[in-house]
Amino acid sequence: MTAVKTAMTVPAAPTSEAAPFAIRAERPSDVAAREALLDVCFGPGRFARTCQRLRDGRKPAEGLAFVAVRRGKVVGTVRLWHVSAGGRPALMLGPLAVDPASRELGLGAALMRHALTAAAARGHDAVVLLGDAPYYARFGFSAGKTAALAMPGPFERDRLLACELRDGALDGVTGMIAATGSTLAQPRSAVAATRRAA
Ligand SMILES: CC(C)(COP(=O)(O)OP(=O)(O)OC[C@H]1O[C@@H](n2cnc3c(N)ncnc32)[C@H](O)[C@@H]1OP(=O)(O)O)[C@@H](O)C(=O)NCCC(=O)NCCS
Secondary structure, eight states, X not given: OOOOOOOSOOOOSOOOSSSOOEEEEOOGGGHXXXXXXXXXXXXXXXXXXXXXXXXXXXXXXXXXXXXXXXTTEEEEEEEEEEEEETTEEEEEEOOOXXXXXXXXXXXXXXXXXXXXXXXXXXXXXXXXXXXOHHHHGGGTOBSTTOTTEEOSSOOOGGGEEEEESSTTTTTTOOEEEEEOSOXXXXXXXXXXXXXXXX
């Protein structure tokens, strides 16, 4: 498994006259557009996916949530999340999604490279994900070191992939992948309900 090289500069430039786009940090104002994009890309069952168990009630890793913007519209998204992979600190990537009308233009690759470069620049050791190996192999992901890792729910073994940002970071790793990121603040109404029930 080849480690991703750390590069401090991250491309955010248009790729062509026909389809200029930019990658930038996700903003709070992107929420509605991003949710609509994920509904289109994954459908209503998206909250039942095993990956979602690692994101429920958590914040993405600091500085590691990005969107692709084309013609002023959010058309792509990727986030990274803190996890423990068999006791080792790692990041879980996902969801990665590009609007159907903007696919095959390199946005997915640009989001991936931007996210991995930013993660490496922040000193993270490894990234894991559930996804199609034929797509993610181009970014350095494989199932080579994930055979003894498990997810908190059903998953397809050949889709559990990893990419080391530091060579050897996942050598011999074994055990459960578990969420470790900061928790989201509960809405006041939920906090009050919890107190009343206690
Ligand atoms: C996967 C996805 C993000 C790719 O976005 P994109 O902007 O079209 O990707 P790029 O333009 O960078 O790359 C396109 C290339 O990836 C290939 N590709 C796309 N999805 C693929 C898959 N599931 N398996 C293998 N190759 C795939 C395309 O055939 C194309 O190949 P080429 O470069 O040889 O022509 C997008 O198709 C998508 O949002 N899909 C639905 C959500 C999803 O499945 N997300 C990933 C799982 S979390």
